[in-house]
Amino acid sequence: MELWQQMIRDSVHTVDELVEKFKIDRRVAEDLDEFFQARINPYYLSLIRYPNDPIWRQCVPDKAELEDWDAEEDPLMEDAMSPVPNITHRYPDRALFLVTSQCGLYCRFCTRKRKVGDYEKISMKGLESAFKYLEEHTEIRDVIMSGGDPLMLTDIMLEKILQRLRSIAHIEIIRLGSKMPCVLPQRITPQLCNMLKKYHPIYINTHFNHPWEITPESSKACEMLADAGIPVGNQMVLMKGVNDDPAVVKELMQKLLKIRVRPYYMYMADETKGANHFRTSIETGLNIIENLRGHTSGLAIPHFVIDAPGGGGKIPLLPNYVIHHDEDKIILRNYQNKIFSYKNYKDRNNPEKKNGKNGKNGRNGKLKLKELEFTKVELPVLEEVEN
Numbered sequence: 001m002e003l004w005q006q007m008i009r010d011s012v013h014t015v016d017e018l019v020e021k022f023k024i025d026r027r028v029a030e031d032l033d034e035f036f037q038a039r040i041n042p043y044y045l046s047l048i049r050y051p052n053d054p055i056w057r058q059c060v061p062d063k064a065e066l067e068d069w070d071a072e073e074d075p076l077m078e079d080a081m082s083p084v085p086n087i088t089h090r091y092p093d094r095a096l097f098l099v100t101s102q103c104g105l106y107c108r109f110c111t112r113k114r115k116v117g118d119y120e121k122i123s124m125k126g127l128e129s130a131f132k133y134l135e136e137h138t139e140i141r142d143v144i145m146s147g148g149d150p151l152m153l154t155d156i157m158l159e160k161i162l163q164r165l166r167s168i169a170h171i172e173i174i175r176l177g178s179k180m181p182c183v184l185p186q187r188i189t190p191q192l193c194n195m196l197k198k199y200h201p202i203y204i205n206t207h208f209n210h211p212w213e214i215t216p217e218s219s220k221a222c223e224m225l226a227d228a229g230i231p232v233g234n235q236m237v238l239m240k241g242v243n244d245d246p247a248v249v250k251e252l253m254q255k256l257l258k259i260r261v262r263p264y265y266m267y268m269a270d271e272t273k274g275a276n277h278f279r280t281s282i283e284t285g286l287n288i289i290e291n292l293r294g295h296t297s298g299l300a301i302p303h304f305v306i307d308a309p310g311g312g313g314k315i316p317l318l319p320n321y322v323i324h325h326d327e328d329k330i331i332l333r334n335y336q337n338k339i340f341s342y343k344n345y346k347d348r349n350n351p352e353k354k355n356g357k358n359g360k361n362g363r364n365g366k367l368k369l370k371e372l373e374f375t376k377v378e379l380p381v382l383e384e385v386e387n
């Protein structure tokens with residue numbers, strides 16, 4: 001047995017352990033276990049510094065999960081968009097492929113609480129029909145392996161799946177959604193990296209939510225993947241009491257870049273049954289982006305998105321930098337709230353477009369003095385947004 005497998009075995013997961021280790025009332029612990037089981041492996045457990053800290057909140061069952069049921073079990077309608085077991089086909093050229101129900105840690109905020117951890121709900125029996133669907137749908141050029149966590153599979157099983165996917169000519173990109181580099185970095189072994197790099201182009205999206213998760217172990221894991229030629233991106237979920245603070249997110253993003261992980265998405269938490277206590281206001285997220293843009297490298301700034309309820313897909317959100325926009329120009333503010341005007345481009349080969357509605361003598365030439373003066377105006381500093 002490999003070290004990471006032993007660590008899964010040594011995880012905190014029984015009601016007795018929850019009662020003893022975290023002083024959870026036995027009846028509550030039993031109800032929580034029934035709703036969504038616990039799995040806290042020794043590595044992630046060692047990152048907890050004090051009760052209810054940002055690491056604790058992500059992994060220790062909380063009675064709030066039993067109280068905030070005012071949401072859907074499947075908010076993203078993944079099951080409704082599943083043409084065959086194990087596949088969700090929402091976007092035109094890519095498909096989600098669930099290959100296991102198991103994870104290295106069961107995150108209390110998980111959107112797939114309804115099926116993660118349950119062998120019956122994501123079953124290997126569905127793999128054959130999933131492969132057949134992928135073979136028949138030639139428009140699918142990008143497959144995202146998820147679950148559960150695909151790196152819970154053994155190297156041998158994972159390689160079988162990768163071989164099969166690589167035998168499908170129209171599949172160009174294979175992505176793995178894995179939290180292992182963050183929650184159980186011991187899973188990233190030289191053998192795994194050597195195997196994965198035979199099936200390029202492979203991308204991994206991982207899932208760090210707090211700077212305390214960047215440790216010597218997780219740094220080494222991410223660097224090993226990068227050295228194997230695998231671009232690693234990060235998908236952070238914005239969560240109350242975990243990372244709803246601009247300074248925390250900035251530190252996380254900067255530290256991720258140092259370990260060669262590119263910040264990719266920052267999600268608003270999904271409206272998920274039993275996970276609503278993690279949700280923050282949208283203004284909290286916009287304020288975080290406002291505090292990143294211009295204040296640190298663009299490489300460190302993730303796309304801030306809402307995965308739209310009802311299966312609408314990811315929709316980006318930005319603080320409003322546009323003050324005014326017409327056919328001649330756009331008036332913008334920068335990160336310091338200074339205002340700038342940018343002339344719209346007119347197609348020189350098309351006189352009608354060139355002159356615009358107002359003709360040659362209209363407003364397509366120089367900016368008027370009033371607008372130039374405008375560039376020197378400074379807006380008052382934005383008020384801090386409270387959650």
Ligand code: SF4
Binds near residue numbers: 110179
């Ligand atoms: S690793 Fe992903 S799928 Fe597994 S419990 Fe955490 S969020 Fe859910």
